[in-house]
Amino acid sequence: MGVSMITRQIKNFVLTEAGMDKVGIASIDRFNQSPKGMHPTDYLPGCKSVISFCIRVPDGAVNAIYRTFEDKIYDVHGIYGAYGYVGGPNYHLLWGNYKISQYVERLTGCTAAPQTAGPTHGAKMLSMRHMAFAAGLGEFGWHSIMMTPEFGPRNRFGAVLTTAELEPDPLYNGPKLCDPSKCRVCEKMCPSGAIPPYNAEQARTICTGGKEISYSGINWNKCKLMCHGVYQEYNDSGSDLVPREITDPLTDDLDPMNAYFRKHPMNNFPQHVPTWKCGNCLAYCPVGNWKQRFYDTGLSSVDTSQFIEDTEWLRRIDEYTGRATAIHSDAPEEEEKKDKDLTERGA
Ligand code: SF4
């Protein structure tokens, strides 16, 4: 079987049997500028291709963030944690990774190494976001979250490394997904000030596959502080996780918290911080038909358009994704249309 046919079969498997929403392939040369320790061959010697895929976060799970912050129904925030973050999506990716690697090894006879998704201590070294970018699934937003044109930042990513040579996809080449010089939604909706205002000079820039992309140097300590603070505010059982006096989300004095984390290193990893306790940057970003999905439907009542200077770039993205979002309709489809849908999602 030729490389093209093998690639297509694998991608079909990812989208159907493994139940993912999007898939893309990156060739190993796209990682030439990866820092030491973060290159796919640092983990899998002889790696030739990276299969990157994502599962979208259900709108109903994102809804829990709106109910928490807009209606103060704090008890429901765990629904986002369970079905939008550490629970459902990560376990779906975990099993997806397992099935996909088994399938690739059986089909090609090459090694396929699954990567972990979510909070698996000591087993996460490569960046899912950067692999997804390299595989053409989307671009980074100013909030530093990887975005797809269809769902904005509301996706979770997984990846399988393989020594099989597969046909790479082009990098994402649709309309630019984020223009932080025109949109300040994530900065304004971040309750802790962790996302800085757009400033071209302070942006972080990466170059992958010859394409440069910038995103903010987010202050993770402020984000952690916010999330621990919210955790305590909303859930008394979490009150002894971090002492209350150092978790004021609005403080600029991070020294006490940094000192605490140095003493308690288990809490010093992003995956051990309950970041699902906030998630506003993911919930309110306008990319991915936000207005149609959440504002027009009444799920959110926050008029984020006040933070957007010019919506022309959003209109172009919505126009570009109009077709793609229709893929998730439940209407019965003929075989021919199903095949066309799979092609549009990356197969
Ligand atoms: S909220 Fe606006 S500025 Fe922030 S990532 Fe999304 S599109 Fe970019």
Ligand code: SF4
């Ligand atoms: S999760 Fe919340 S605190 Fe952290 S960066 Fe996003 S909006 Fe800010």
